Amino acid sequence: MEAMRTLQDHLDRRVGELQRLKKEGVKIIGYAPGGYMPEDLVYAAGAVPVGLVRGGDHEAVAESAAYLPRFLDTFCRSQIGYKMLGEEPLYEMVDLFVVPVTDNNMRAVAESWSFYTGVEVFRFGVPHDKEDDAYQYYLEGLRMLRDKLERFTGNKIEDSRLKDSIRLSNRMWESLEKLSLLRKSARPPVSGAEFARLNHASFYADKPALVNILESLCAELKGKEGPGAKSRVLVTGSTLAMGDYKIVDLTEGAGGAVVIEEFAEGMRHYWQRVNLEGAVLEALADRYFRRRVPPAWFRPSRERIDFVMKLAREYAVDGIIWYQLMYRDGYDIQSFYFEKIVEKETGLRVLKVQSDYDRSEIGPLRTRLETFVETVKGGRK
Amino acid sequence: MKYAELFRLCGFEPAEIEKESPRIEKAFRKFGIGDEDIKRAEGRIKEYYDVELMGVRKLLGVWMKELIALALCREEHRKVVYSEWPGVQNILLMGAMHAAPDVYFGTPGSQTLNLVMGGIFDKLRPILEAGEETGLPAGSAHCALWQTHVGAIAKGLIPKPDLMISAGWYCDQPAEADQLLHELYGIPVVYLDGCLDWQWGEWPNIGTRQIKYVAGKWAKVKQKVEEVIGREIPFEAERQGLRDNAKLFYNFNTLVELVGKADPQPVSQTVTDLVYWMSYTPLQNREEANEAVTLLCKEVKQRVDQGKGVLPKGAPRVYFGLRIAVDPGILRMVEDVGLSMPIIFVDWLTPQERQKTSSVATPEKVMEGLFRRGCLCSASGAIDYFAEYCKAWNVDGAILCYPYSCRPYTIPPLMAKKAIKERLGIPVMVLEGDAYDTRQYSAGALRTRVETFAELLKARKAATAA
Numbered sequence: 001m002e003a004m005r006t007l008q009d010h011l012d013r014r015v016g017e018l019q020r021l022k023k024e025g026v027k028i029i030g031y032a033p034g035g036y037m038p039e040d041l042v043y044a045a046g047a048v049p050v051g052l053v054r055g056g057d058h059e060a061v062a063e064s065a066a067y068l069p070r071f072l073d074t075f076c077r078s079q080i081g082y083k084m085l086g087e088e089p090l091y092e093m094v095d096l097f098v099v100p101v102t103d104n105n106m107r108a109v110a111e112s113w114s115f116y117t118g119v120e121v122f123r124f125g126v127p128h129d130k131e132d133d134a135y136q137y138y139l140e141g142l143r144m145l146r147d148k149l150e151r152f153t154g155n156k157i158e159d160s161r162l163k164d165s166i167r168l169s170n171r172m173w174e175s176l177e178k179l180s181l182l183r184k185s186a187r188p189p190v191s192g193a194e195f196a197r198l199n200h201a202s203f204y205a206d207k208p209a210l211v212n213i214l215e216s217l218c219a220e221l222k223g224k225e226g227p228g229a230k231s232r233v234l235v236t237g238s239t240l241a242m243g244d245y246k247i248v249d250l251t252e253g254a255g256g257a258v259v260i261e262e263f264a265e266g267m268r269h270y271w272q273r274v275n276l277e278g279a280v281l282e283a284l285a286d287r288y289f290r291r292r293v294p295p296a297w298f299r300p301s302r303e304r305i306d307f308v309m310k311l312a313r314e315y316a317v318d319g320i321i322w323y324q325l326m327y328r329d330g331y332d333i334q335s336f337y338f339e340k341i342v343e344k345e346t347g348l349r350v351l352k353v354q355s356d357y358d359r360s361e362i363g364p365l366r367t368r369l370e371t372f373v374e375t376v377k378g379g380r381k
Numbered sequence: 382m383k384y385a386e387l388f389r390l391c392g393f394e395p396a397e398i399e400k401e402s403p404r405i406e407k408a409f410r411k412f413g414i415g416d417e418d419i420k421r422a423e424g425r426i427k428e429y430y431d432v433e434l435m436g437v438r439k440l441l442g443v444w445m446k447e448l449i450a451l452a453l454c455r456e457e458h459r460k461v462v463y464s465e466w467p468g469v470q471n472i473l474l475m476g477a478m479h480a481a482p483d484v485y486f487g488t489p490g491s492q493t494l495n496l497v498m499g500g501i502f503d504k505l506r507p508i509l510e511a512g513e514e515t516g517l518p519a520g521s522a523h524c525a526l527w528q529t530h531v532g533a534i535a536k537g538l539i540p541k542p543d544l545m546i547s548a549g550w551y552c553d554q555p556a557e558a559d560q561l562l563h564e565l566y567g568i569p570v571v572y573l574d575g576c577l578d579w580q581w582g583e584w585p586n587i588g589t590r591q592i593k594y595v596a597g598k599w600a601k602v603k604q605k606v607e608e609v610i611g612r613e614i615p616f617e618a619e620r621q622g623l624r625d626n627a628k629l630f631y632n633f634n635t636l637v638e639l640v641g642k643a644d645p646q647p648v649s650q651t652v653t654d655l656v657y658w659m660s661y662t663p664l665q666n667r668e669e670a671n672e673a674v675t676l677l678c679k680e681v682k683q684r685v686d687q688g689k690g691v692l693p694k695g696a697p698r699v700y701f702g703l704r705i706a707v708d709p710g711i712l713r714m715v716e717d718v719g720l721s722m723p724i725i726f727v728d729w730l731t732p733q734e735r736q737k738t739s740s741v742a743t744p745e746k747v748m749e750g751l752f753r754r755g756c757l758c759s760a761s762g763a764i765d766y767f768a769e770y771c772k773a774w775n776v777d778g779a780i781l782c783y784p785y786s787c788r789p790y791t792i793p794p795l796m797a798k799k800a801i802k803e804r805l806g807i808p809v810m811v812l813e814g815d816a817y818d819t820r821q822y823s824a825g826a827l828r829t830r831v832e833t834f835a836e837l838l839k840a841r842k843a844a845t846a847a
Binding site for chain 1: 515518522549561564565570572574577579597759764788789791794
């Protein structure tokens with residue numbers, strides 16, 4: 001695919017480009033990739049956002065043990081690990097780290113960066129329900145973030161610039177959604193592995209360039225078909241990080257097709273657009289908080305479960321893989337009743353898989369996924 | 382069942398034992414407590430608690446009565462409402478108790494089952510295992526308090542309540558576990574939510590945003606409780622609940638200061654355990670609890686005046702960072718290796734907490750007071766808070782023991798170790814343990830580490846003296 005090659009060329013140059021921008025005085029704003037951080041505020045402040053979304057490496061997990069106890073979510077522990085290893089350029093160039101505090105695992109990321117690194121961290125809270133006071137709290141957090149970014153960059157965030165950036169984000173989400181919808185086909189032209197890598201690229205690629213590439217890709221793939229698969233799988237869970245491709249690669253390597261995903265962190269959410277009529281910050285809060293499909297720690301929990309079942313039906317999947325990271329308590333607890341509800345209401349089988357980014361997991365995981373791909377063919381029990 | 386001696390150790394008079402025997406037997410049957418368990422409990426009480434002191438016996442008695450009341454709550458009350466720790470919302474329930482005495486309000490897992498079934502009977506394992514089988518599996522670092530809460534309901538040991546109040550303002554597990562129970566059994570839940578998004582270094586000058594948010598949820602919780610119990614909780618009842626909690630808390634603080642300021646340490650800290658877990662708890666026998674604490678304070682004062690202690694005078698002093706609800710043996714072990722603990726966990730009110738709150742309304746007042754406790758706000762708050770404890774109580778070292786499965790509590794210890802060593806120049810040890818499940822640590826392994834640390838402190842103290 002030509003567009004994919006263009007994207008790869010762009011990504012190959014991107015770190016150098018970011019380093020050049022930083023040298024020129026542009027602020028690089030890192031953020032935790034839980035889907036609650038409107039990057040548009042960063043662009044509108046004349047800075048560049050970078051989602052810190054790396055995961056999957058045991059080295060970072062091992063490194064984190066000197067700074068945080070191990071009984072926290074693996075991805076979250078990795079975030080202090082990557083920073084302290086000092087080997088990841090995107091983590092090294094961050095001037096300000098913005099952490100939407102979603103739960104205590106994510107709070108640990110903010111706290112450890114504050115204590116152990118020289119990087120300033122800005123936090124704002126994400127409440128756990130969607131009542132009006134919760135929405136107002138999140139909105140207030142966005143106002144604080146806007147003020148912080150203005151002070152930090154010395155640039156005023158003008159509504160016109162913010163709206164321009166949002167328009168571009170709307171185009172990006174639209175393209176990602178179009179690409180995703182292509183996977184409803186019996187022979188999806190884009191694999192789960194390709195889609196995950198594309199999605200991850202969106203966390204640090206230059207947005208105008210990325211949008212052009214995504215739009216070209218949509219045009220290129222229209223009407224095309226890919227190879228068939230033994231079975232169609234939905235993958236859902238806490239975090240699918242950039243570099244943590246084992247679950248997708250092993251599933252597809254076993255002859256399955258990952259046709260749709262739903263994750264709290266790591267995968268950009270693309271189902272909603274920002275409505276640009278009315279006040280802009282409110283519109284952002286509406287899109288990022290009120291209309292966003294919530295993670296497992298929200299209550300009531302049915303919105304997320306219903307959404308995953310809706311995806312499963314629409315994408316005609318044969319089975320669901322629940323992929324969670326070690327010690328992400330919210331996901332572990334929800335998995336218990338998720339499986340019961342899904343099996344009762346859809347008849348689909350759920351395979352629960354857990355990872356601590358440990359190499360030794362791969363062998364047994366391959367066996368389990370191969371079995372799952374073979375046995376769920378035909379879907380419902 | 383031969384339980385007379387057990388209840389005598391728990392401060393019951395023979396006539397009271399006789400009068401209560403039908404309830405005792407019913408409760409023991411419900412919890413599967415037999416003669417062997419009773420014998421074990423007697424042994425543990427004699428081993429861990431200073432039953433020479435009548436105040437201690439009376440406190441144990443209050444806890445036994447809490448267990449009986451929990452076992453019979455459905456048959457003795459019109460409605461049942463549960464709420465666990467972290468328990469600030471229990472102040473509201475203490476108020477509700479005045480408005481609706483025919484409703485049972487309780488903290489089954491965090492206090493009654495942990496303290497009595499765990500600490501006294503050492504019979505928590507089957508309940509924990511039931512929690513593990515019901516969505517909070519072993520090996521995933523789920524909070525054992527919530528395994529007990531879920532397990533007790535799943536096993537039918539305690540009745541399914543008419544309402545659960547879930548605290549989501551500090552840790553995530555309460556709401557996650559109660560959401561699980563809601564999905565499995567349809568039990569109604571109302572959440573006291575919050576967001577711990579204070580900036581680094583913001584504590585102690587905390588803003589009001591987070592306080593107001595939780596306070597707003599408080600109003601919704603109150604409304605839901607009123608709806609379920611079918612009674613209004615008048616302002617005066619709410620205030621009375623606040624006063625009830627404050628009274629016990631200040632009695633507790635008198636005890637804490639008596640024990641902490643004395644040298645030698647006059648009683649084991651296991652004794653203060655019995656009172657600590659009563660704070661923020663809707664007790665069924667509150668007045669008896671207050672009387673027992675007052676009596677205990679008198680008895681401890683006598684010991685202090687006589688210069689009597691459970692450790693040699695001049696023993697190295699440590700701050701110990703945890704209370705272990707289900708295992709008094711750990712505090713005893715620290716004392717056995719020769720370390721005095723003038724202050725532990727979050728017992729003392731720091732100067733920040735003693736400041737008058739700027740809020741007027743009850744929920745804001747309560748939450749502001751609570752968030753003045755640095756360890757409940759942020760890691761930077763926790764570091765300052767632990768350092769304040771060490772400095773104010775002039776300790777020779779600190780053991781930052783933390784419950785391994787408590788996400789918020791696991792964040793600061795390694796940072797605090799570094800910071801306290803740098804700021805105060807005292808040795809600090811981080812000790813991984815658990816507050817609610819003895820299966821999660823080896824008491825022997827903990828002892829080995831604490832013994833070594835004690836030797837280090839003793840040597841340092843001797844060197845300084847020389």
